[in-house]
Amino acid sequence: MPSSASPRRLAPGRLVLASHNQGKLREVAALVTPYGMEIVSVAALGLPEPAETENSFLGNARIKALAASRGTGLPALADDSGFSVAALGGDPGVRTADWAELPGGGRDYVMAMAKVAALAAPHADRTAWFTCALVLAWPDGHTEGFEGKVHGTWVHPPRGTRGFGYDPMFVPEGATETFGEMDPVAKHAISHRARAFALLAAACLPG
Structure with missing residues (x-):
């Protein structure tokens, strides 16, 4: 929900996306460009990713957004998202990316999905x-x-090569395809990101 009773609105112009994730960059750019916003990522600007030390998605997104905005002098948008499984008590949750971390650096989501399936x-x-x-x-x-x-619901083995992260092992309610199999337009119409963005757009984006 908004952090104030009267949300502050953005004016059309440059908006920094506080993410190095190219999948998120594509999805967020598709959402905001119709509102007259020009997306530039922190990766393109050479800014580092701050440590995500909160135990909530909103808390970690706030850390990233503030770091990007203060580092550029521009409004910034941060996304913190994750995959949760009821049988695992909501894990991996806010540690979704950590479950995919490799010892030498980088992330392997095929490995992470296998870990989720094995535990659940x-x-x-x-x-x-x-x-x-x-x-x-x-x-x-x-x-x-x-x-x-x-x-x-979660499924394994993963299905589909679209999307990113844990998309190939998730089938949304009322669907038969995973997010990894869905046409991107169909996914964007029902995704968690689209639902959060609809609230943001109504409150803060140019009308």
Whole structure:
């Protein structure tokens, strides 16, 4: 939900995306460009990723958005999202990316999906969900935060080569395809990111 009773609105112009994830960059750029926003990523600007030390998606998104905004002097948008499995008590959750970390650096999501499946397989409950927190930050420290979720089930082995991260092992409610199999337009219509973005757009983007 917004961090203030009267959300601050963005003017059309440059908006920094506080992410080095190219999949997120593509999805967020597709969402914001119709509102007259020009997306530039922190990766393109050579800015490092700050440590994500909070225990919530909104908390970590706020850290990233504030670091990007203060580092560039521009409004910044950060996304913190993750995959949760009921049988694992909501894990990997805010540690979604950590589960894919390799000892020598980089991330292997095929390995991470196999780990999730191995730990969750003994349980009958296959409920899973994705969460997305979006936070807008301004150089003066003001922030606005929004959160969206999409529920469904996990499957293994992974299916599909579209999307990114854990998409190939998640089937949203009412669908038969995984996010990894879905046409991107179909995914964007129902995804956790789209739901969070709809709240953000209504509150903060140019009308």
